[in-house]
Amino acid sequence: MSAQAPVSKGANSPAEFEWIETPMTKPLSEKLKLPLARLLLVAIVLLLWEFSAGRFFDKFWTSAPSDILKRLWEWIASGDLFFHLGITSQEMIIGFFIGAVLGAVVGFILGRWSFGAKLLDPFIISIYSLPKIALAPLFILWFGIGIEMKIIFAAMIVFFLVFFNTYAGVKNVDEDLLDSIRLMGATEKQIVAKVIIPSALNWVFVGLKLSVPYALIGAVIGEITASNKGIGFLIQYSAGQFDTAGTFAAVFVLMAISVSLNALLLKLESRLLRWQKKNTN
Template sequence: MSAIAAARTTAPTLPTLPVDEDFDGAYRRKQRIYRIAVLTVRLAIVAVLLGGWQGLSGPVIDPFWVSSPEAIGDRLIEWTRDGTLAANAQATLLAMAIGLVLGSAAGIVAGFLLGRVRLLGDVFNPFIIAMNSLPKLALAPLFILWFGIGLQAKVVMTALVCFFLVFYNTFAGARDTDSELLGVVAVLGANSRQRLTKVILPYTLAWILTGLRLAVPYSLLGVVVSEITASNEGLGHLLKTSANTFDTAGTFAAIAVLVVVALVLNIVVTRAESLSSRWK
């Protein structure tokens, strides 16, 4: 037996450190308990606010001005039973979805093209800045004149709002792709197609997702603004009609539905963002 083999045979064995197999499970339990505690506190705050609102409405404040949670709940039940809520919510969500898809797709294509072709970006950048500087609400009368008060005007307004949010993020990602990384893959022999698919597109994708995360809640805002301006259906129309008829309960009920829709959209966007981060 050689000296090296003998040394290996007679070398003392290092002690094995104890491994806590339940560490990951304990951490998950702590996180679950923390989330439950946060949710409980949130629900308690909502309950206190609603209870205080219900208690003050009538004895202290005239219900004409603030209504009450009970009256708002009754109005929501009434709208649910007669189909008013479902019909108007469907109109709003449909316009939001179409406008979001069209505006985001146009923003991705235009942003990537102008970001990668510097000549086009330098030529059209002032025009895009000028268009984005215009208040979107100021364009609503033109959209109504061109497309009427139906679905088309709401889709165009929503698509315009989403376009600029997605465009600028895509443009920044496409133009600011890491030049050193592109140089490295070029040295390794990558051709133009490989640089595009392996470096530029993945790098730009993170920026696109950021733009989409911003565009989703703003798409709801664009639809509601269009419906309040001029429309014959939708949650914004329901809100405006209730306010114009001094229906305080109906006004707060429409606002409550919009808040719920916004919260659901925020949860969906947050979940999608976490999945994309896990992929990265």
């Protein structure tokens, strides 16, 4: 969409302006259209849920938005929500950071080292193909039931997602482009810094965005398996008490964490990959 910008009509009349169309910004109404549509959709779903609960199906199975909000308010008033949210956020963020850094580094190295990639490929695939939940008891045995176990478990899940995307990004750099740059006299450092890393960044961010919910899954699985704190513990405790409202409240908190971190990643991606947007304009 295009916006209008003022331009002077002439040198003799600097105070007079006319409006011309520029493609730089979108009108405010266009920017708000999608968020408002999303809010409307959420409001409709919640209203239908509230109306149907207790009328068309038993609240025991699905609770109701009003009951869920009530439970959230009770947790906020008692401070329980912030305590458990802090534990889960810490496990997720640290695990995400460790897994993302290791996955990007190893993916880049093996993307540039063909022999190493061929050597380790069957081992990486065999570990990645294992159901992660099956490894939770082993992680408890190795690292105990403390916060370290949840961090390492989340980091392991994130590692593979970021690794495979980084590896694919490095391997998919145009070989003809690399040959052309080498003919122009570019050093290997310049090729890596100016071509390979920028080209692979898009793939890396795809892996990072995919990893956010999985980092959360890793932390929560660890908490459900063996913990007395965290959002995963709240889910397990609420389900054990047949508290449907509490279970849904904890699930909605997890959704809010995941959406917030994805929004942060999108902001970071838009800053680091501005050159791609300029090239497409």
